[in-house]
Amino acid sequence: MSTTDTDVGGAITLTADELDPFVTHAGTRDRLTGPGLPCDGALLAFDTLREHGLRTVADLAGDADKLAGELRDRLVVGALRSLDRDLESILLDGTTGEVSSAYVRRDPVHLDLAPLAPSLDALLSFAAATEELTLSRGGPGPFGPRTVAQVSDRLSAVFEDAAGAEVPPYWRMAALIRPLARIAGPGEGLVLGLPKRLLDEEFGAGEIMRFEDVDFPPALTHEPTRRFLRESGLPEDGFLFQLDTEMPLPPLTEYYADEHPDAFSAGLLPPAADRLIRLGPLLEDTSLVMDGSTGAVLAWSEPDLTLRPLNADISTLAFTLWLLHREKTVDAAHHLSDSYEQLAATLTQTLATVDPASCDRTPALPGDDGRRHWPELFEDRSVGMLYA
Template sequence: MSTTDTDVGGTITLTDDELDPYVTHAETRHRLTGPGLPCGGSLLGFGVLRDAAPRRVADLVDAIDKLAEELRDQLVIGTLRTYDRDLESIVLDGTTGEIRTTRLDRVPGLTGLAPLAPSLEALLRFAAATEELAAARGEFASLGGRFGPKAVTEASERLSAVFEKGTEGAVPPYWRMAAVIRPLARIAGPGTGLLLDLPPRLLEEEFGSGEIMRFEEVDFPASLTHEPSRRFLRETGLPEDGFMFQLDTEVPLPTLAEYYADERPGDFTDDDLPDDARRLIRLGHLMEDTSLVVDGGTGTVLAWSEPDFTLRPLNADLSTLAFTVWLLHREKSLDATHDLTAAYGQLAATMTQTLATVDPLACDPAPAFPTDDGRRHWPETFADQAGGVLYA
C-alpha cells in the first residue's frame, strides 16, 4: 500500500513492490519511491495514489475491447484539476516516464492520449511555475505589484521559457495555453471602490472606441447608490455589445421591477421577482431570458434567470465584468494564433482558473445567499463546447 506522509512534507510515496512490474523507468521510480508526489495542488491531484498502487487503464474500464491499444498499460496516477473539480486523468507510461492525460469517462469512445509533460519532474516544475505566477512568488516574485500590458507580456514570456526549456520547444497544449492565458490576470491592478483599476483605454483598444457605452447621471435610477459603480459607468463604461451580453441603451437604466412593469407588464408578478428587484438595476441581458443586473447598494453584478426564477452572482462588480468580457475577447484572438481550442476542455479550465484569480465570486459554486443554487454562468459558458464561445 502507498504511504501518505501528510504530516511531514505532505507527500505521497510508493514502494518498489507497488511499482512492479509496470514502472521500469529509473528516474520515475526514484521520484515515486523517494521525494514522492505532493498530496494536492490547484492544478494537479494525486489522491488516487493515497491508498493504492498505480492501476492500469485496462483495469479501470469495462469496455477493454474498445480501448485503444496504447492506453491499456498506461498507469493512472492522478487528475488534472480545474477550479472545483477533476478535469482529466493523468496517466504515466511506466517504460518511458512520459506523462499524458485522457478521459476515462468517455469509454467506450476512449481513443487517445494528450501530452502533458516528458517526465514527472517536468510536470511538477510546470505546475509549480504556473502557481507561482498566479501568486507572484518564487521566480515570479518580481511581478508582485506590477500590472498592465508590460507585466502581462513579461509574465507570458517567462512562463513560456519554463515550459520550452522542459520540453525542448515542443510545449504541450495545456502549458502553451497557460503561458498565454494565465498572465492576462495581471492586466489590471487593485482598484479603489471596485476590485480592479482597468488600464486607460483597455476596452476601447479591444472592442473599438465607438463600441463603448458610457452613461450619464440622468441615466441612473435613485436606487443606484453605489458611487464606485456610478463612476465606472460614467467614466469607463462597458462594451455595448459585449459578445456575451447586450446593453440596453435606448432608455435610462431601469430597476428590474420597473423593467417588467414598463416593458413586459403581466409577464411576472412582484412575487415572481427577487426580493431586491427595486434596487437591482437592469443593464441589459446575457441571454434572451437572463437579465444582467447590478445591485444598486453593493455594486455586485448578478444574473436574473426567468426560466427558473433564480438570482445568481455573475461578477464581484462592474470592473471584473469588464475584465471577463475583455478576457473572452482576447482569448478568441489568441485562439486564432495558437489554436487553443484544439484542447477545448483544458482551455475552458484555464479560462476559469484565470478568471478565479481575479474574481473568485464569478467561479465559486458556494451559495452566496439563500436562493443561490451555486450555478455560475462564466465557468458553464466556457465549458460549453457545443456553444463554442471560445472558438476564434
C-alpha cells in the first residue's frame, strides 16, 4: 500500500482517505487524522510515516504469501528508539487499535509480536510519562532511593491504568529500571554524589574496597577521585569489572614494567601513560584506567592499542556497576531478560541519562573508533551479561 503523510503543526497526520481501508478503529482514526503522532521523541520514532506513509507488514515481507493472515495487514507506523538508532518496528492493528512491536526487517515471515500498548493514545502517554519522570536530570532533583521508589510506583500506575495487570515487558522494565537514574544527584567535583553506603548495601559491606592515601600513586592528583576512593570505594567484584587488590594502584607504565615487561615497549602505550592509573581488568586484554589529573575513566585495549572513553569519572563508574548489579536482582524477580534486546536498550538509555559520555560513540581520543564498552556489552546477547 502506498500512501503519503502530511506533517502538520509539528505532528504527523494522515487523511481519512489514506487510512482506508486498513484503519477502521474509530479511536485510531481520530488520533491519526486529528492530533497525529509526534515528529520527535526519545523513545518513539514515527519517521517511517513521514517518509513512506502507511505500509503493511505484507508490503515489507519478501515472501508475503507465507505470512499468517492476521499479520499481513498489520501497519508499520514507527519504531522504538535507542540512543542512536531504531530498534523494533511499531505495528498497529487497524481493526482493534492495539499496538505491538516486532523486528520486521529481520524476518517478516516469522514475526514474533510483543505487546506494546492497547492503543496509540496509551502508547504516547506511556512514552510521555517515561520521558518526564526518568529521562531528564535537569533541575535540583529530587534524587535518592525514596525518589527511585516513588518514580517507579508512579510509572507503574500510569501503565497499569491503561494496560491492566499485564503491563507489556518494555514498559514494565521502564518502570523498574529507568527510575534508577534518579538514585544520585550532582556530586562535589564529580558527576554524582552517591548516597552513603549505597555500594555497601548493594554488594555487601565486606565486598567494598576503600583506599588509603598510601595506596595512591603520585600521579593521582584529582582530589575528588581520591576522596571517592577513600570514602565510598569500589566493589572488589563488580561482575563486569574486577578490582585489582593485589598491588597498590599503579600507573600504566609501572604496571607493564612490573607485570608484563616483555608485552609492550613504552612507545606502544597511550600518550601520558604515566598518569593513567590502572584499577583492574575489564576483559582479559582490556584494562580499566583513570586519568590521575582529570579523573576521567577510560578503557585501554591491548589488541588494538586504543584508549577509549568508558565513564565520565569514578562516580559514574560506580553507578554503572551498581546499575548492573541491581538489574540482576530485578531480573530475577521479573524476568526482564526474556525481552533481552529491549532490556539492553533500556539499560543503555538509563546509563546515558546519568553519564552521556559512556554511551556517546563520537570519537573523542586519538585512534578512538567510537566503540563504547558498556552499550556493546549490554547488547551482546551471545555473552548474556544481563541474564540473572
